[in-house]
Amino acid sequence: MVQDIVIGMAVVASLIYxxxxxxxxxxxxxQxxxxxxxxxxxxxxxxxAVGKRLQPTSAAGGCGSGCGSCSTGCGPTSPTTEQxxxxxxxxxx
Structure with missing residues (x-):
């Protein structure tokens, strides 16, 4: 029975990952x-308290972060010129 519980926990952890x-x-x-x-x-x-701890962190994107999700037009930087x-x-x- 203990073996079944341990294997079940491993499967759930793998699924979450x-x-x-x-x-x-x-x-x-x-989440x-x-x-x-x-x-x-x-x-x-x-x-x-558990709910507060589980709250996902918000993305800390700003200008120059390369996210390209805002309307400021800063977007990802273009790659350097190829040599x-x-x-x-x-x-x-």
Whole structure:
């Protein structure tokens, strides 16, 4: 029975990790929904504290961060100009 519980916990942890890596926006929405439901005034103090701790952090993007999500037009910077690759023969010393 203990082995089943441990394997189940490992599967759930793997699922959470995969969701956070492959669907970051969706997992943040789910996390925010869970945090909001735990933070309601009708919940006990401990659950409200857990809800406050689970609240996802907001993106700290600003001008020059490269996010390109605001209407200021700062967007991602263009890549530097490309330089051609030059090969040189080894000197036989």
């Amino acid at each position: 995969a969701c956070r890596r492959l669907m970051p926006a969706t997992s943040q929405r789910w 925010a929904a869970l945090a909001n439901s735990l933070s309601t005034a009708s919940r006990p103090t401990l659950l409200r 051609p690759l030059q090969f040189r023969e080894r000197s036989s010393e």
